[in-house]
Amino acid sequence: MAIAPLSSSKLSASNSKSQSCDAVIIDGKQVAADVIESVKSRRAMADIVPGLAVILVGNNAASSVYVRNKSAKAEECGFASQQFDLPVDTSEQEVLELINSLNNDTNIHGILVQLPLPKQIDSHQVIQSIAPEKDVDGFHYLNTGKLTTGDTNDALVPCTPAGSIQLIKSVMGASELSGKHAVVVGRSNIVGKPMASLLLQENCTVTVIHSRTNNPGEICRQADIVVAAVGIPNFIKEDWIKQGAVVIDVGINRITTDEGKTKLVGDVDFENVRSKVSAITPVPGGVGPMTISMLMQNTLDAAIRGKSLITKES
Numbered sequence: 093m094a095i096a097p098l099s100s101s102k103l104s105a106s107n108s109k110s111q112s113c114d115a116v117i118i119d120g121k122q123v124a125a126d127v128i129e130s131v132k133s134r135r136a137m138a139d140i141v142p143g144l145a146v147i148l149v150g151n152n153a154a155s156s157v158y159v160r161n162k163s164a165k166a167e168e169c170g171f172a173s174q175q176f177d178l179p180v181d182t183s184e185q186e187v188l189e190l191i192n193s194l195n196n197d198t199n200i201h202g203i204l205v206q207l208p209l210p211k212q213i214d215s216h217q218v219i220q221s222i223a224p225e226k227d228v229d230g231f232h233y234l235n236t237g238k239l240t241t242g243d244t245n246d247a248l249v250p251c252t253p254a255g256s257i258q259l260i261k262s263v264m265g266a267s268e269l270s271g272k273h274a275v276v277v278g279r280s281n282i283v284g285k286p287m288a289s290l291l292l293q294e295n296c297t298v299t300v301i302h303s304r305t306n307n308p309g310e311i312c313r314q315a316d317i318v319v320a321a322v323g324i325p326n327f328i329k330e331d332w333i334k335q336g337a338v339v340i341d342v343g344i345n346r347i348t349t350d351e352g353k354t355k356l357v358g359d360v361d362f363e364n365v366r367s368k369v370s371a372i373t374p375v376p377g378g379v380g381p382m383t384i385s386m387l388m389q390n391t392l393d394a395a396i397r398g399k400s401l402i403t404k405e406s
């Protein structure tokens with residue numbers, strides 16, 4: 093197994109293709125750690141303490157783990173992190189009031205509401221109530237609008253797609269990405285759609301597959317780049333993949349093995365697909381750690397922009 097360290101991150105096309113029998117397993121933990129190092133040094137240079145508020149409603153076990161990981165990483169970066177654990181029966185109004193107070197809190201630069209929310213709360217209303225400049229998930233209309241129009245200079249871009257692009261760029265130069273056929277499997281607002289927008293911006297030819305797509309395997313087989321964000325284990329099979337493709341597995345699925353153990357797997361049949369690809373992300377250790385790193389990057393960017401606005405106004 094070849095692990096791609098960041099030092100060899102810009103593998104050339106010929107390089108990656110010659111490894112088609114021995115795929116590069118993209119080391120998401122390493123790329124994510126490099127992003128964190130850059131966040132730490134930029135934070136120190138800017139001499140600010142970014143404030144990140146993470147709101148968790150209810151006690152979903154997986155969500156609690158993610159939220160704890162986010163808060164721990166924020167502290168490691170020198171941020172002030174505040175975690176709000178609200179009971180499962182919290183009303184929408186109570187969440188909106190909390191967000192309103194965080195929107196007005198000058199020590200808070202980033203607000204994240206962990207999804208999914210309990211059914212009495214309309215997640216759409218909640219997300220749109222976050223001040224766009226503090227929307228570090230990049231889910232507010234202003235940020236999604238900026239992304240789809242290509243106005244990404246001061247947009248907050250959704251963390252998972254932003255991290256996935258960075259992983260693709262760790263094995264493919266920007267010029268190589270241009271003109272490639274990228275197939276995104278999944279069209280959610282948090283992964284599939286923003287992923288397609290980012291790939292378009294990299295001049296890829298983009299196809300999005302969803303649950304109503306006819307002949308998904310046939311389409312996927314044409315892809316130079318496959319991004320899988322479906323939520324179904326082993327959804328992407330070996331015969332869906334073109335020789336030498338780059339495969340990014342966003343899926344996070346908890347399955348029970350024959351031995352009765354819980355295991356984390358992606359959406360790609362990793363063991364059978366890996367022999368065909370030039371590069372592939374593992375689960376765990378692929379996109380997941382990048383999501384958290386990009387959240388830290390977005391929070392720092394939001395804090396730096398907030399500071400420069402205050403300086404300009406004063």
Ligand SMILES: NC(=O)C1=CN([C@@H]2O[C@H](COP(=O)(O)OP(=O)(O)OC[C@H]3O[C@@H](n4cnc5c(N)ncnc54)[C@H](OP(=O)(O)O)[C@@H]3O)[C@@H](O)[C@H]2O)C=CC1
Nearest residue numbers: 252278279280283302303321322323342343344379380383
């Ligand atoms: N690694 C990370 O950091 C993150 C991982 N995830 C993981 O990524 C996966 C996707 O998440 P998310 O986008 O939120 O999930 P959603 O459930 O919101 O979206 C799933 C998408 O897959 C499509 N889909 C479902 N079944 C099929 C099918 N049979 N054929 C083709 N397409 C299908 C759906 O199509 P349709 O729209 O037609 O229903 C939908 O667009 C999950 O495993 C999630 O846990 C999510 C966020 C971050």
Ligand SMILES: Nc1nc(=O)c2c([nH]1)NC[C@@H]1CN(c3ccc(C(=O)N[C@@H](CCC(=O)O)C(=O)O)cc3)C=[N+]21
Nearest residue numbers: 158205206207208229344376377378379380381383384
């Ligand atoms: N508002 C909001 N923003 C999100 O970004 C968001 C969300 N809600 N709800 C849930 C999904 C899922 N998600 C993950 C983040 C990190 C890992 C991650 O770090 N995964 C590790 C493994 C962690 C483990 O062992 O469980 C890995 O893949 O290596 C996974 C999934 C963010 N999401």
